[in-house]
Amino acid sequence: MKYIILIFITIFSLSLNAQDIKKNDNLNQVKKEITTExxxxxxxxxxxxxxxxxxxxxKAEKALKNQLKAQKRLDKASKKLESAQKKYDKLKRKGKLSPQDEVKWLKRIEGYREDIEKAKKKI
Known part of the structure; x- marks a missing residue:
């Protein structure tokens, strides 16, 4: 009878240890899943x-591109104004401007000045 009880206790203790291993494996798997998450x-x-x-x-590149574009517009408007102003002065000095032509040139020059102001605001 002692041997049967001893065998039963041994089998029972082995089964508990086997379950502990499975629990540890499950815990390890859960830990791995948590680490993965x-x-x-x-x-x-x-x-x-x-x-x-x-x-x-x-966004920064786009802002820089817009800045460069505005600078080009300003340069272009400045060149046009300078060119128109020189031509107007030259024609006026030579006396080749009629009163109507003079008004047209002044309007053109004023338009270039407005373009420059707009370009400056955008910069």
Whole structure:
């Protein structure tokens, strides 16, 4: 009878140890899953931050491009004004401007000045 009880207790204790191993395996699997989830979350955060940085960079590049475009417009308007002013002065000195032509030239020059003011505001 003692041997039967001893065998029963031994089998029972072995079965408990076997279950502990399974519990540990399950715990290890759960820990691995949790670690994996954390890594995925960190990866998503990193991707989101990268996209945000790229978007910010594109915005800065676009602003720079607009700035350069406005500067070109200003330069072009300045050249046109200077050219028109020289031509007007030359024609006026030579006496080749009629009163109507003089009004047209003055309007043209004023238009160039307005273009310059608009370009300056955009810069």
């Amino acid at each position: 954390k890594l995925e979350k960190e990866k998503k955060k990193a991707e989101k931050a990268q996209k945000k940085a790229e978007k910010k960079q594109k």
